[in-house]
Amino acid sequence: MKVLKNYKELSSTVADIVEYQIQDEPLSRLVLPTGSTPIGLYQELVNRELDWSHVITFNLDVYIMNPNHPQSYQTFMKKNLFNRINIYPSNCNFPDRNVEVYEQKLKGTPIDLCILGIGSNGHIAFNEPGSKFDSRTRVVDLSEQTIEDNSRFFDSVDDVPKQAITMGLGTIMESKKIVLMANGKHKLNILNIAINGEQTESVPASILQSHKNVEIYYCD
Ligand code: F6R
Numbered sequence: 719m720k721v722l723k724n725y726k727e728l729s730s731t732v733a734d735i736v737e738y739q740i741q742d743e744p745l746s747r748l749v750l751p752t753g754s755t756p757i758g759l760y761q762e763l764v765n766r767e768l769d770w771s772h773v774i775t776f777n778l779d780v781y782i783m784n785p786n787h788p789q790s791y792q793t794f795m796k797k798n799l800f801n802r803i804n805i806y807p808s809n810c811n812f813p814d815r816n817v818e819v820y821e822q823k824l825k826g827t828p829i830d831l832c833i834l835g836i837g838s839n840g841h842i843a844f845n846e847p848g849s850k851f852d853s854r855t856r857v858v859d860l861s862e863q864t865i866e867d868n869s870r871f872f873d874s875v876d877d878v879p880k881q882a883i884t885m886g887l888g889t890i891m892e893s894k895k896i897v898l899m900a901n902g903k904h905k906l907n908i909l910n911i912a913i914n915g916e917q918t919e920s921v922p923a924s925i926l927q928s929h930k931n932v933e934i935y936y937c938d
Pocket of ligand 1: 750751752753754755756778779834835836837838841842843844
């Protein structure tokens with residue numbers, strides 16, 4: 719794990735990795751997260767004015783809710799990144815209930831770079847504790863902890879969707895390179911458990927110990 723000075727440095731370090739990837743391979747296939755952590759990364763990427771015209775993206779997960787809702791992950795991505803770069807909307811993929819189709823699209827050509835955040839319970843994407851290490855894209859129930867954590871984005875905890883569609887742990891692990899970003903002291907304990915603890919389905923992020931090309935960046 720690399721510890722960075724502050725959120726600005728976390729965002730620009732991961733932006734460097736994305737920039738290098740897109741310049742090295744204009745036809746890159748990227749997996750992208752939502753949540754609070756990558757907001758600075760997306761701002762940094764917008765500022766860099768890269769050529770996204772051949773890039774294909776896949777989002778890690780979506781809430782089961784109206785995609786036009788202000789808190790949907792589709793809206794988040796448009797607002798923070800897609801509407802501000804020259805990517806083709808048809809190249810921006812989100813999981814939907816047709817999970818087999820998403821899996822087929824992902825399997826077609828390997829993902830070059832997958833960016834992840836981590837939940838306070840060790841989830842990656844919305845693979846909550848107990849998710850199978852070989853899981854694929856599917857509908858999941860969100861844990862109480864995740865509903866509570868994400869209630870900060872909604873008027874009340876009751877407004878947080880209870881279900882989501884997420885890429886699986888097995889799906890994520892097929893990416894050629896994985897970068898996990900984490901921001902805030904409240905993530906440090908779970909990061910240490912995921913990186914140094916036993917590999918167990920109770921801590922979904924611990925699966926990353928088995929990936930041969932993973933980088934983890936943290937700031938307080
Ligand atoms: C969202 C996702 C989640 C988040 C995690 C951390 O697409 O994949 O696993 O990365 O819940 O969220 P924040 O960044 O809000 O702490």
